[in-house]
Amino acid sequence: MDSVTDRKRRPKQTGQRGPVEHQRREQIIRAAEQHIHQVGYHRTSVVDLARAIGFSTAYIYKFFDSKRAIGEAICAMTLRGIDEALWAIAEGPGSAEARLGRIYKALAEQGRALFFNERQLHEITLVAVEENWSSIDEHVEALRQIIRRIVLDGREAGEFERKTPIDEVSGAILQTMSPFSHPILLQAKLDHLEESAGAVARLVLRSLAP
Amino acid sequence: MDSVTDRKRRPKQTGQRGPVEHQRREQIIRAAEQHIHQVGYHRTSVVDLARAIGFSTAYIYKFFDSKRAIGEAICAMTLRGIDEALWAIAEGPGSAEARLGRIYKALAEQGRALFFNERQLHEITLVAVEENWSSIDEHVEALRQIIRRIVLDGREAGEFERKTPIDEVSGAILQTMSPFSHPILLQAKLDHLEESAGAVARLVLRSLAP
Numbered sequence: 272m273d274s275v276t277d278r279k280r281r282p283k284q285t286g287q288r289g290p291v292e293h294q295r296r297e298q299i300i301r302a303a304e305q306h307i308h309q310v311g312y313h314r315t316s317v318v319d320l321a322r323a324i325g326f327s328t329a330y331i332y333k334f335f336d337s338k339r340a341i342g343e344a345i346c347a348m349t350l351r352g353i354d355e356a357l358w359a360i361a362e363g364p365g366s367a368e369a370r371l372g373r374i375y376k377a378l379a380e381q382g383r384a385l386f387f388n389e390r391q392l393h394e395i396t397l398v399a400v401e402e403n404w405s406s407i408d409e410h411v412e413a414l415r416q417i418i419r420r421i422v423l424d425g426r427e428a429g430e431f432e433r434k435t436p437i438d439e440v441s442g443a444i445l446q447t448m449s450p451f452s453h454p455i456l457l458q459a460k461l462d463h464l465e466e467s468a469g470a471v472a473r474l475v476l477r478s479l480a481p
Numbered sequence: 482m483d484s485v486t487d488r489k490r491r492p493k494q495t496g497q498r499g500p501v502e503h504q505r506r507e508q509i510i511r512a513a514e515q516h517i518h519q520v521g522y523h524r525t526s527v528v529d530l531a532r533a534i535g536f537s538t539a540y541i542y543k544f545f546d547s548k549r550a551i552g553e554a555i556c557a558m559t560l561r562g563i564d565e566a567l568w569a570i571a572e573g574p575g576s577a578e579a580r581l582g583r584i585y586k587a588l589a590e591q592g593r594a595l596f597f598n599e600r601q602l603h604e605i606t607l608v609a610v611e612e613n614w615s616s617i618d619e620h621v622e623a624l625r626q627i628i629r630r631i632v633l634d635g636r637e638a639g640e641f642e643r644k645t646p647i648d649e650v651s652g653a654i655l656q657t658m659s660p661f662s663h664p665i666l667l668q669a670k671l672d673h674l675e676e677s678a679g680a681v682a683r684l685v686l687r688s689l690a691p
Contacts, residue, residue, distance in 0.1 A: 474653040478688030
């Protein structure tokens with residue numbers, strides 16, 4: 272897990288305020304997540320949130336300067352959880368081919384879970400995309416690095432072709448994941464999500480053949 | 482051009498009313514498009530529109546039962562224009578490989594044009610996607626048929642592999658076009674749109690190699 276932590280740059284979130292009393296901050300984020308899970312992001316205010324989780328509004332403002340800052344922290348936590356699961360696949364056992372296939376599958380599954388079981392988190396990711404929160408860029412960048420890592424492994428093992436520039440191929444694969452990673456597209460495709468992700472994965476894997 | 486017309490099924494638009502005085506209806510759609518081009522879709526009402534294009538509100542309601550019905554007609558007209566341009570590529574000269582590459586390029590270019598020069602039309606397509614207008618489904622279906630046609634041509638000419646089921650491969654290629662055809666994704670990717678479409682096209686073409 273150390274390498275996972277090292278790999279991440281410091282998140283550039285806006286509106287994160289106050290001393291880094293890390294534990295207390297995490298505690299607020301988790302309580303806020305629980306509350307938003309019940310009530311929804313749009314219908315939550317900092318005042319409601321404070322009341323519901325048993326802190327004073329002033330205390331919450333010590334850590335976060337707005338509802339948006341809390342939303343960003345929750346979103347970043349959610350996406351980092353997804354990234355870690357994807358890194359675990361990328362660095363896990365199996366051929367590069369098998370691992371890349373699993374990434375598509377995991378994206379589709381996590382997208383579905385986000386949409387169905389964690390609807391309020393999905394709502395936050397929609398706002399995040401709309402407002403260009405930094406956690407979205409970080410997630411996309413993580414995905415690009417994950418793809419790059421697997422493709423490089425596959426090239427080294429002789430599983431994948433080596434002629435196409437690595438940045439071009441990683442970038443193109445990243446694009447092909449949009450239908451399974453973008454919250455708005457996910458939402459439109461729930462019916463055949465896994466099937467569709469599988470078909471794209473196989474298309475890409477045929478493309479990578481040496 | 483006959484084959485293009487034959488190919489299209491009758492659009493199933495909602496709220497289209499009155500006698501099919503085709504020319505007059507087209508005239509209203511084009512005038513409405515001009516007006517919306519100036520004012521924007523969200524800021525237009527049927528009353529404003531009638532005043533601006535010199536018809537009575539009652540007369541417009543003979544053809545369209547709501548602002549949305551007018552928006553749907555404009556959106557359908559715009560997307561059909563794009564589909565015809567894409568069909569012309571699909572049925573035009575060149576290898577299947579070249580034609581498929583041109584489809585990606587054309588999508589990126591038309592997406593950019595829609596966004597920059599025809600911003601108000603782009604605004605309508607955003608509403609169309611959000612509200613699931615039938616013209617969107619028809620456009621996606623046209624795109625699927627266009628891809629299928631080129632892939633079948635390529636298979637017949639020995640340019641493309643024939644092992645993968647045609648529906649699977651056409652569906653997967655359709656997915657890879659989302660970043661260049663979905664109005665929300667287009668909007669987020671304007672910086673490297675053509676470059677990115679080119680990279681995905683080459684990835685897909687490598688995949689199609691026999």
